[in-house]
Amino acid sequence: ANRDYPTERDWTGNVGFxxxxxxxxxxxxxxxxxxxxxxxxxxxxxxxxxxxxxxFPEKRPFFLENAGLFSVGRTGDVxxxxxxxIGITDSGxxxxxxxxxxxxxxxxxxxxxxxxxxxxxxxxxxxxxFTPGSNYTAARxxxxxxxxxxxxxxxxxxxxxxxxxxxxxxxxxxxVDGRFGVGERLTFxxxxxxxxxxxxxxxxxxxxxxxxxQDKVHRASLEYGExxxxxxxxxxFLRRTGGSRRMSTGWFGTLRTAKIREMGFxxxxxxxxxxxxxx
Numbered sequence: 176a177n178r179d180y181p182t183e184r185d186w187t188g189n190v191g192f193x194x195x196x197x198x199x200x201x202x203x204x205x206x207x208x209x210x211x212x213x214x215x216x217x218x219x220x221x222x223x224x225x226x227x228x229x230x231f232p233e234k235r236p237f238f239l240e241n242a243g244l245f246s247v248g249r250t251g252d253v254x255x256x257x258x259x260x261i262g263i264t265d266s267g268x269x270x271x272x273x274x275x276x277x278x279x280x281x282x283x284x285x286x287x288x289x290x291x292x293x294x295x296x297x298x299x300x301x302x303x304x305f306t307p308g309s310n311y312t313a314a315r316x317x318x319x320x321x322x323x324x325x326x327x328x329x330x331x332x333x334x335x336x337x338x339x340x341x342x343x344x345x346x347x348x349x350x351v352d353g354r355f356g357v358g359e360r361l362t363f364x365x366x367x368x369x370x371x372x373x374x375x376x377x378x379x380x381x382x383x384x385x386x387x388x389q390d391k392v393h394r395a396s397l398e399y400g401e402x403x404x405x406x407x408x409x410x411x412f413l414r415r416t417g418g419s420r421r422m423s424t425g426w427f428g429t430l431r432t433a434k435i436r437e438m439g440f441x442x443x444x445x446x447x448x449x450x451x452x453x454x
Contacts, residue, residue, distance in 0.1 A: 193205070193206070193207045198280075201281040203278070203279060204276060204277070205277045205279075206276045207237055208273075208274040215234050215236075228412070230412055233257075237277075244286055245288050245329070247350050248352075251412075254413075255331060256313050256315075256410060257408075257411050261311050261410070268306070270306055272292060272293070273308070274293055275291055278290075286316070286318070287316055288313070293308065293336070294311070307336070307339050310333070310336050311410055312330070315328075315329045316329075320355075322356040323362060324356050326354075327352050329352070331348040331350075331410045332346070332347045332348070333347075333410050346409040347370065348369075348370045352365065361387070362389070363384070363385070366382065368382070368408070370409075372405070372407045376405070377405035378403025378405055380401075380403045380406060383398065384400065391429075394426070395424075396424065397423075398421070398422065401420050402418055402419050404418030419453065420453045423449065423451070424449050425446065426447055426448075427445075428443075428444065428445050429444055430444070
């Protein structure tokens with residue numbers, strides 16, 4: 176028997192690229208279009224039995240390059256910029272990245288970082304799984320000073336885009352941070368930040384300050400910080416939401432003596448640490 180089979184074929188596909196331009200010997204421009212992260216390894220599975228957020232490390236090469244330049248806050252606790260907020264929803268769903276660019280390096284003795292990324296919308300409103308497209312911006316300037324010191328500022332913004340985006344669908348984070356060395360052993364560190372989110376009227380600020388003493392044998396530290404109840408860095412990471420105060424201290428020693436070596440050890444490292452959180 177003769178049978179007729181359809182001869183038309185439907186070909187679909189996508190094209191994307193990543194490229195790098197040397198603006199100056201110390202300043203690079205990275206451009207990406209329809210970024211593909213198919214070769215990135217999956218996250219390790221974690222089980223959360225607490226009421227606090229888990230942090231998953233960034234593994235995508237485009238965001239890993241010069242990531243330290245955009246790092247402001249306390250890593251894993253209060254991060255003003257956390258690149259995993261871009262292209263990944265809170266539930267782990269991938270959001271296509273339409274394109275973006277990153278300018279990073281040094282200009283006039285100042286560390287400069289500028290990032291802008293546009294994501295596409297995914298899902299359907301009628302199925303209640305719609306995620307609108309968003310535009311993300313991160314701008315960072317940091318100046319290194321003598322004696323282990325530095326000072327910097329950062330801005331991070333997110334704005335939903337497209338016909339389905341609301342008028343108040345935006346979020347901004349402003350911050351300043353610094354490190355100041357006194358002599359050879361004392362180092363003071365700290366940051367202060369504020370967020371802006373439409374509809375939130377509570378305290379939207381956060382700060383943290385600390386001092387560290389370190390010599391060849393001992394290291395001692397003391398820190399204190401606060402996070403307002405409405406502090407909301409949507410393109411950052413907060414381990415504890417709803418506001419908190421944090422105080423921590425610690426002492427670390429390194430003992431290397433002939434008597435210790437006679438006992439069969441190369442060194443002993445006694446230490447203690449204490450951290451207290453309150454609402």
